[in-house]
Amino acid sequence: MRTKERLITALALACLAVAACGTGGGQQNTSGPKHGGTLNVAIGIDPDTLDPAAQTTTTASQIVDMMAETLVTIDTKGALKPLLATKWEPSSDGLSWVFTLRQNIKFSDGTPFNAQAVKFSIDRLLSPSTFRAQPGILGGKTGIDHVDAVDDSHVKFTLKTPLAPFAAALSQTQAAIISPASVNVAPNKPTQIFQPVGTGPYKFGERLAGDHITMTINKDYWGTKPNYDSQIYKVVPEAASREALVKSGGADVMVLPPANDIPALQSDSSLKVILGPSDRTIQIIINTVDTTQPLLQKPEVRQALNYAVDKTAIISKVMFGAAVPLDAPMSKSLFGYCPVGSSYNYDPAKAKSMLAAAGASGMSVKLVSPTGRYVQDIQVSNAVAGYLRDAGLKVDGPATTDWPTYLGTYVNVPPAQSRIDLSLLGWAPPYLDAQQQFEQFYSARVPPNGLETSYYKNPQVDALIEKANAGTDPAQRQKDYCTAAKTVWNDAPWIFLYNQRFPFVTTAKISNVVGLPNEKFVTTWASPA
Amino acid sequence: MITYVVRRLLVAIPTLVGVATVVFSLLRLLPGDPAVVIAGPQATAADVNRIRHQLGLTQPIWQQYLGFMGRLAHGDLGISIRTGASVLEEIFARAPFTAVLAFTSLLIAITIGVTAGVIASTRRNTGTDLGISGGAVFGASMPTYWLGLMLIIVFAVHLRVLPAAGSDRGPISLVLPAITLALFSTGLIARQTRSAMLEVLGQDFVRTARAKGAARTAVLIRHALRNALLPIVTVIGLQFGTLLGGAVLTESIFGWPGVGRLLVDSIGSRDYPVVQGVVLLLSVSFIAINLITDLMYAYIDPRIRYS
Numbered sequence: 001m002r003t004k005e006r007l008i009t010a011l012a013l014a015c016l017a018v019a020a021c022g023t024g025g026g027q028q029n030t031s032g033p034k035h036g037g038t039l040n041v042a043i044g045i046d047p048d049t050l051d052p053a054a055q056t057t058t059t060a061s062q063i064v065d066m067m068a069e070t071l072v073t074i075d076t077k078g079a080l081k082p083l084l085a086t087k088w089e090p091s092s093d094g095l096s097w098v099f100t101l102r103q104n105i106k107f108s109d110g111t112p113f114n115a116q117a118v119k120f121s122i123d124r125l126l127s128p129s130t131f132r133a134q135p136g137i138l139g140g141k142t143g144i145d146h147v148d149a150v151d152d153s154h155v156k157f158t159l160k161t162p163l164a165p166f167a168a169a170l171s172q173t174q175a176a177i178i179s180p181a182s183v184n185v186a187p188n189k190p191t192q193i194f195q196p197v198g199t200g201p202y203k204f205g206e207r208l209a210g211d212h213i214t215m216t217i218n219k220d221y222w223g224t225k226p227n228y229d230s231q232i233y234k235v236v237p238e239a240a241s242r243e244a245l246v247k248s249g250g251a252d253v254m255v256l257p258p259a260n261d262i263p264a265l266q267s268d269s270s271l272k273v274i275l276g277p278s279d280r281t282i283q284i285i286i287n288t289v290d291t292t293q294p295l296l297q298k299p300e301v302r303q304a305l306n307y308a309v310d311k312t313a314i315i316s317k318v319m320f321g322a323a324v325p326l327d328a329p330m331s332k333s334l335f336g337y338c339p340v341g342s343s344y345n346y347d348p349a350k351a352k353s354m355l356a357a358a359g360a361s362g363m364s365v366k367l368v369s370p371t372g373r374y375v376q377d378i379q380v381s382n383a384v385a386g387y388l389r390d391a392g393l394k395v396d397g398p399a400t401t402d403w404p405t406y407l408g409t410y411v412n413v414p415p416a417q418s419r420i421d422l423s424l425l426g427w428a429p430p431y432l433d434a435q436q437q438f439e440q441f442y443s444a445r446v447p448p449n450g451l452e453t454s455y456y457k458n459p460q461v462d463a464l465i466e467k468a469n470a471g472t473d474p475a476q477r478q479k480d481y482c483t484a485a486k487t488v489w490n491d492a493p494w495i496f497l498y499n500q501r502f503p504f505v506t507t508a509k510i511s512n513v514v515g516l517p518n519e520k521f522v523t524t525w526a527s528p529a
Numbered sequence: 530m531i532t533y534v535v536r537r538l539l540v541a542i543p544t545l546v547g548v549a550t551v552v553f554s555l556l557r558l559l560p561g562d563p564a565v566v567i568a569g570p571q572a573t574a575a576d577v578n579r580i581r582h583q584l585g586l587t588q589p590i591w592q593q594y595l596g597f598m599g600r601l602a603h604g605d606l607g608i609s610i611r612t613g614a615s616v617l618e619e620i621f622a623r624a625p626f627t628a629v630l631a632f633t634s635l636l637i638a639i640t641i642g643v644t645a646g647v648i649a650s651t652r653r654n655t656g657t658d659l660g661i662s663g664g665a666v667f668g669a670s671m672p673t674y675w676l677g678l679m680l681i682i683v684f685a686v687h688l689r690v691l692p693a694a695g696s697d698r699g700p701i702s703l704v705l706p707a708i709t710l711a712l713f714s715t716g717l718i719a720r721q722t723r724s725a726m727l728e729v730l731g732q733d734f735v736r737t738a739r740a741k742g743a744a745r746t747a748v749l750i751r752h753a754l755r756n757a758l759l760p761i762v763t764v765i766g767l768q769f770g771t772l773l774g775g776a777v778l779t780e781s782i783f784g785w786p787g788v789g790r791l792l793v794d795s796i797g798s799r800d801y802p803v804v805q806g807v808v809l810l811l812s813v814s815f816i817a818i819n820l821i822t823d824l825m826y827a828y829i830d831p832r833i834r835y836s
Binding site: 042045046048049051054056057128131132133134135136137139140141192194208209210211212234235236237238240241242244245247248249250401402403404405407408409412427428430436439448449450451 | 559560561562563565566567568569570571572573574575576577579580583611612613614619622623678681682685686689692693694695696697781782783784786787790791793794796797798799
């Protein structure tokens with residue numbers, strides 16, 4: 001009898017313990033403070049560098065953005081808005097721009113922010129001695145010629161050739177303004193920055209390579225103060241582990257959940273799935289000049305391939321809704337976007353008859369795809385291969401490689417050396433102007449001078465792009481890009497698939513994590529709900 | 530003995546030169562240009578060339594090779610292409626994490642594996658033996674990836690007793706990755722221990738020990754296990770290599786900041802100097818472990834003499 005009683009007591013205690021454990025983490029913290037505390041964010045990659053000038057990935061850029069600010073930035077729709085500059089004006093010839101700077105601001109190390117600091121930071125971006133600097137469009141033969149500090153609060157940029165979206169280009173993290181004094185404070189060197197010091201709402205705290213980056217609040221921030229005293233970005237490369245971390249309370253925000261878990265996460269009331277906007281288009285690039293595949297040089301064959309693929313089904317079944325269909329060769333958030341009318345709606349019968357009319361029935365094509373570079377990339381390529389086979393094509397592939405091999409073997413390859421017909425690629429303009437999207441249709445950007453891997457060349461399109469890129473009248477630029485987009489759409493150098501969205505997840509306790517159209521998910525102003 | 534160790538260490542030098550040469554060549558044979566990878570999609574050809582120049586990739590291959598070997602002789606592994614920090618710094622920041630993970634796993638594997646193997650051998654062909662042997666096969670054949678995620682789901686998501694990923698909660702962060710990594714080796718060590726013990730248990734000296742009335746555990750540990758140790762130690766030595774390799778996957782699943790993940794990230798960005806450095810470090814560990822294993826033989830079996 002006694003042992004039985006003991007057993008029951010023990011069981012009851014065990015039940016209690018399990019119950020306590022089970023509910024402990026799940027309880028809603030309703031009386032949480034509005035300020036203070038730490039926000040934990042799980043990201044997928046270990047940022048290569050925090051040097052603003054050397055940025056190439058959005059995740060790392062987003063972290064740098066919290067510490068170092070740019071002159072201008074974008075809102076959630078992608079429109080430009082002031083940040084460290086209050087206004088800006090191009091000269092009538094478009095060759096110089098004057099920016100008026102915000103006054104009475106200090107960097108987080110106490111150095112005053114002024115025109116000299118802007119000149120210093122941009123000069124550093126353009127300097128060939130800055131390690132791995134990425135000036136892109138701001139540098140080179142067509143970019144900035146020189147920067148002048150007119151007075152404390154005015155900076156003048158002189159360009160080598162007019163660039164209409166110049167202000168937008170300055171919204172990129174590479175053009176962030178850093179404290180000139182900070183580059184001589186170890187571990188920073190003038191050629192390389194490990195701990196950026198800017199004017200941002202957060203300051204660099206600490207970093208354990210491969211593990212986490214901690215940022216602490218900048219109490220002297222000039223703008224709205226953030227809610228959290230610190231934010232920790234944790235590096236967890238495996239998507240399923242990130243998901244477990246958020247579900248178990250180890251993180252408040254996670255980037256890129258496993259795509260096939262999106263529906264289940266959406267039905268979990270303790271979480272919020274946000275399909276953030278993105279300006280990334282995903283497409284199958286068609287090699288339009290391959291002499292061994294003369295059929296692919298015919299626009300009607302390329303159009304037929306577009307009709308052969310069911311984009312809507314791919315979006316719902318393979319992308320789990322994390323994409324929107326394209327009705328132009330660019331995403332809707334770009335300046336210069338206009339819907340071009342006829343969308344290539346799935347029509348297998350039409351595809352087959354067009355292929356037959358062009359003598360392309362049963363033609364063979366080679367398809368390649370990266371794996372793990374874009375959301376569901378290889379899965380989408382497999383679906384595309386299936387649709388093309390349904391249309392009667394013999395599809396060899398999709399073969400896949402790791403990203404550096406892909407880039408070196410299939411993407412950054414001059415036309416004469418290209419060995420493939422179809423390749424999946426994503427393209428995300430770093431700032432929201434059609435000029436950046438048209439790098440994909442501008443024949444001057446054929447590798448090695450860019451990544452225009454369709455090798456598409458249409459002199460009319462080239463002329464319109466050049467005119468619009470340099471134009472000073474926004475309405476005229478819009479019109480020119482629109483005309484060029486229509487031609488590109490009809491010439492179909494791509495199988496236009498979709499505009500990807502950028503999924504991230506927060507717990508229901510967190511609000512105000514905002515996705516921007518450049519695939520950044522801004523946690524800076526996050527607050528406990 | 531000391532002459533033997535010195536000789537082994539001298540032999541290690543040409544081995545490491547060979548390893549360095551092979552890694553250097555293999556990396557250059559891989560398609561993919563680090564400058565293009567780093568420069569990103571929006572870079573101009575001028576950007577790529579400037580970066581290539583900064584990274585010293587414009588020199589002819591033989592010059593790059595001589596430069597690499599020359600610096601290596603001075604203990605300089607160069608600068609990471611990906612992060613711009615010194616390779617030694619990168620590796621030393623991460624190596625302790627892998628070392629802690631691998632040694633903890635090895636400790637778990639030895640403790641559980643040897644114990645289970647001894648128990649199974651004494652209860653040959655019973656339910657216990659079947660259970661242990663079955664468990665050993667299960668452990669040795671479970672994919673790390675699947676097992677790791679299952680453990681995370683059970684212990685982090687449902688029971689909430691252990692962290693799902695990361696290294697920020699002290700020793701408690703180590704529990705799941707160490708168990709995941711240990712399972713394969715535990716299975717293998719248990720199987721090896723069982724068969725080695727079975728062989729020894731049937732021999733005359735064990736029967737003699739029993740006959741003279743030695744205690745059961747004394748017979749098992751002092752007489753039988755001691756004599757069965759040679760093949761077990763060999764397997765354990767080999768397992769250390771497997772653990773370092775397995776750490777690559779385990780570290781990715783659990784977001785553990787060790788050299789395994791550093792290696793993956795570095796290969797993914799064609800960070801030649803870091804890959805070279807990590808592979809050399811792993812080779813040095815292998816050579817060291819092999820040497821220690823060999824020296825252990827002499828300790829375990831006094832008949833073995835090195836000269």
